[in-house]
Amino acid sequence: MIKNKAIFLDRDGVLNREIGNYVTRVEDFEVLNHVPFLLKKLKDAGYLLIVITNQGGIAKDLYTHDDLKKNHQILINKLSEMDVLFTDIFYCPHHPEIGKCLCRKPESIMLEKAIAKHHIDIEQSYMIGDTDRDIQAALAVGVKSFKIDSNADWGSVVDSILK
Ligand SMILES: [Mg+2]
Ligand SMILES: [Zn+2]
Secondary structure (H helix, E strand, O other): OOOEOEEEEOOEOOOEOOOOOOOOOHHHOOEOOOHHHHHHHHHHOOOEEEEEEEOOOOOOOOOOHHHHHHHHHHHHHHHHOOOOOOOEEEEEOOOOOOOOOOOOOOOOHHHHHHHHHOOEOHHHOEEEEOOHHHHHHHHHHOOEEEEOOOOOOOHHHHHHHHO
């Protein structure tokens, strides 16, 4: 079977603005300016684009699965203007203060699920995140990773992936 190459993307601070707290309201969900263009470059190079995000605010009742979907729709609509589509979005709705789970990063279950579901070649794939737990999750499954500064333009990461 032919395997796919993928870019695993953390959400807050990588795709939309990290505001230092849970992004709950649609008006606080701001897609970072550089993101559509960078995702388009990766897509055109043949990478699947898969979001892997911790959303512990759901466990804390700060927002619902539906609120999360509304925010993701903003992101999806914005990217569709550039003809870019996510292959999948995985999120962990749990929080350790409310109850333990096995999926929250730095655990790697969301990545493992994505890899199995979409037949991904880990050798050719990368994780882009802005926290240590993103990097730890990638390390656990043997995917190379890049840690960026929150909300920073990660054009140089794309350049080094595509070089
Ligand atoms: Mg983040
Ligand atoms: Zn979880």
